[in-house]
Amino acid sequence: MIGEHHYALRSEWTGNRGTGTSGYRDYDRSVTLSVAGKPDVAASSDKPFRGDPSKWNPEDLLLASLSECHLLSYLHACVTAGVVVVSYEDDATGTMVEDGRGGGAFREVVLRPRVVVAESSMVDAATAAHRQAREWCFIANSVNFPVRHEPQITVAAS
Structure with missing residues (x-):
């Protein structure tokens, strides 16, 4: 569309x-x-x-947007590649650097998805789907800093 x-x-x-x-x-x-x-x-x-640490802040929300966008794009890429994902978790991190003038910017975000696929024959395609997801992710395509991926793919226990 x-x-x-x-x-x-x-x-x-x-x-x-x-x-x-x-x-x-x-x-x-x-x-x-x-x-x-x-x-x-x-x-x-x-x-x-001077914020309230119990509430979401803009930096949390940016990191969440990147993580969720990759997750949703990845699931779509897996469907099109015939990969059955049974579990997906991401421990994403981001680094923001202050510029000393009251501003700053994110230096990078690292997504660390842990994906479980249904069969061992799907591991290569599941790995490749991360590259496709990166190309499709609207949010990652909108930021001016690197969004790196360090995926782990495992196979569901029989």
């Missing part, structure tokens, strides 16, 4: 402690993220930036 897709989200700052942004330490970094028809997400900045 070729086409243009549009997405809408509402971000609402909920951290006014009564004096707004009167000072750097005077407001909470709490945000509610909303998409119509879906549960709200309680978000904040990361703890080093």
Whole structure:
């Protein structure tokens, strides 16, 4: 399906402690993220930036987007290659570097999917499907830093 897709989200700052942004330490970094028809997400900045560590932050959400996009693209690639995936887990990591001027950027993300396939004859195609998934992943194709993959493929016990 070729086409243009549009997405809408509402971000609402909920951290006014009564004096707004009167000072750097005077407001909470709490945000509610909303998409119509879906549960709200309680978000904040990361703890080093005066955020609430119990809430999702933008860096977590970026890493989650990359991991999930690869997972979904990979499952599609496996179906088209005749690979039966019975389990998929990813322990993704990302490295962000501050620039010393108040900003920064991600240096890289590493996805470490652990995939279990139904039969040993599927291992090579399951490995190749990661390359196809990388080409198909909308999110990975939208970022300006490397997204590396370190997959492990095993075969389900009989």
